[in-house]
Amino acid sequence: MRIRTRGYERRRRELELLIVADIVTIFAWVLGFYGLHPNGHIDFLNPWLTIVVLVxxxxxxxxxxxxxxxxxxxxxxxxLLNGLGYVMIGVLDPTQAHLQALWTLISVFAYVVCIFFVRNPDSLDRYRYLLAILGIGLLFSPMLPGIGENIGGERLWVHLGSLSFQPVEVSKLLLAIFLTSLLVEKRDLLARLRGGGLRRFGPIALTFGLALAIMAVEKDVGFALLIFVTFVLVMWIGTGNRIYLLFGAVTFVLGLVVGGAVLPQVHQRISVWLDPWKHAATTGYQLIQAQYAFGIGGLSGTGLGLSHPTVPVATSDFIFAAFGQELGLLGTSAIIISFLLLIGAGLRVALRAHGEFSSLLAMTMTIILALQTFFILAGVIRVLPLTGMTLPFLAYGGSSLLTNYILLAILMRISHRSNQFNDLREGTTG
Known part of the structure; x- marks a missing residue:
């Protein structure tokens, strides 16, 4: 009698969970359709919905x-998050929903390509300098004349013909791989409680300088904050030395003071965060409308497609506020729980990974996902100043969706290799 392998069981559970996620997406789409068209006829063969469900x-x-x-x-x-995001985008802007469906197709294709070519995650360690050069090149590519584009005061976009994207999204993954590789190589030096001198703080100083350059040149506070905080946390986790948390906190406060005094965008975001009503007609308008949206939604929300949220940029930066209005506290809590489960699964991959580089890379990727989610949610509910980042998988944005599916593929590949090793060590079949 053939014994089922653990891999077979994992894929069976994955398929069952995917079916559940698709059912939730279809159900939400039906509710949203009836909310917008009470007497309309539902077309279950809608090609855009089909892409999101089947891809x-x-x-x-x-x-x-x-x-x-x-x-x-x-x-x-x-x-699940991708499907719910598509439904909300469709309720708010059907044209953007069609584009999001196409980006879902492209992103899943990129996921498959990454799974196919990155057979051994440890091999990425060998290309760290090439990835670093490519990452920095992509990071500052919006500054190139002719292709760089300034939107909303931030120069983050590259425009090639009819295609626009944010290269900073891909850049963060490439730089994360480089910084992880560097930390693994210099781990013994960086972990020492004594000795090493100022060289121990070189990586943080380098990252701090890069973050300041991003804020000064591209006016992007969110990504600068993301890359700096990510690296400080990874250095602390990788070395077990708490001095990096202290040094990182001091450096962060210094950067905040300098940035607030020198860079208008930093001062503006802090000012709006402290008192949005003072800027109600200008920069504080979005934040105030978001608070109104959560208030209107209450506990259970108004229902998908029934309230037509008027929050500005509701499909991207403030999509969480749109969910708050239409699904209420219960719906937004379910979304937060989904993100927590996703982040928890990523941490589990990091803890079970076989190999120092793979373990730290999985941790870095998960921290990026967690911090980006936290920063945007905290900004929308006014716990922190707005950062202008995109909520992973949920919000409209092809660059973000593509990058997060690649991030997911790396985690899956690390998980596959670690589970294979652990299963063999435990004497299981397959």
Whole structure:
């Protein structure tokens, strides 16, 4: 009698969870459609909905053949968030929803390509300098004349013909791989409680300088904050030396003071955060409308498609406020729980990873996902100043969606290899 392998069981559970995620997406789409068109006829063969629902199943097929032992919960959670985001974008702006469906197709294709080519995550360590050069090049590519584009006061976009994207999203992954590789190589030096001199703080100083350059040149506070805080946390986790948290906190406060005094965008965001009503007609308008949206939604929300949220940029920066109005506290809590489960699964991959580089890389990728989620949610509910970042998987944005699916593929590949090793060590079949 043939014994079922753990990989087979993981993929079976993944398929079951994907079906549940697709059912939730379809149900939400039906509610949103009836909210907008009470007497309309539902077309369940809507091509855009079909893409969003069926394309993740293609990723599942790729997992069966290329990453059969990877954790079963990562892809379904991403699919659920992606599907709910598509539905809300469709309620607010059908044209953007069509584009989001196409970006879902492209992103899942990139996921499959990444799963196929990155067979051994440790191999990324060998290309760290190439990835660093490419990452920095992409990071500052919006400054190039002719292709760089300034939107909303931030020069983050590259425009090539009819295609626009934010190269900073891909850049953060490339720089994360470089910084992880550097930390693994210099770990003994960086972990010493004594000795090493100022060289121990060189990586943080380098990252701090890069963050200041991003704020000064591209006016992007969010990404500068993300890359700096990520690296400080990874250095602390990787070395176990708490001095990096202290040094990072002091450096962060210094950067905040300098940035607030020298850079108008930093001062403006802090000022709006402290008192949005003082800027109600200008920069504080979005934040005030977001608070109104949460108030209107209350506990259970007004219902998908029934309230037509008027929050500015509701499909991207403030999509969480739109969910707050239409799904209420219960709906937004479910979204937060989904993100927590996704982040928890990423941490589990990091803790179980076989190999120092893979473990720290999985931790870095998960921290990026967690911090980006936290910063945007905290900004919308006014716990922190707004950062202008995109909520992973949920918000409209092709660059963000593509990058997060690549991030997910790296986590899946690390999970596959670590589970294979652990299963063999425990004497399981397959």
């Amino acid at each position: 993740p199943l293609g990723a599942h097929v790729a997992n069966r053949h290329l990453a059969a032992d990877a954790d079963a919960i990562l892809l379904p959670l991403a699919t």
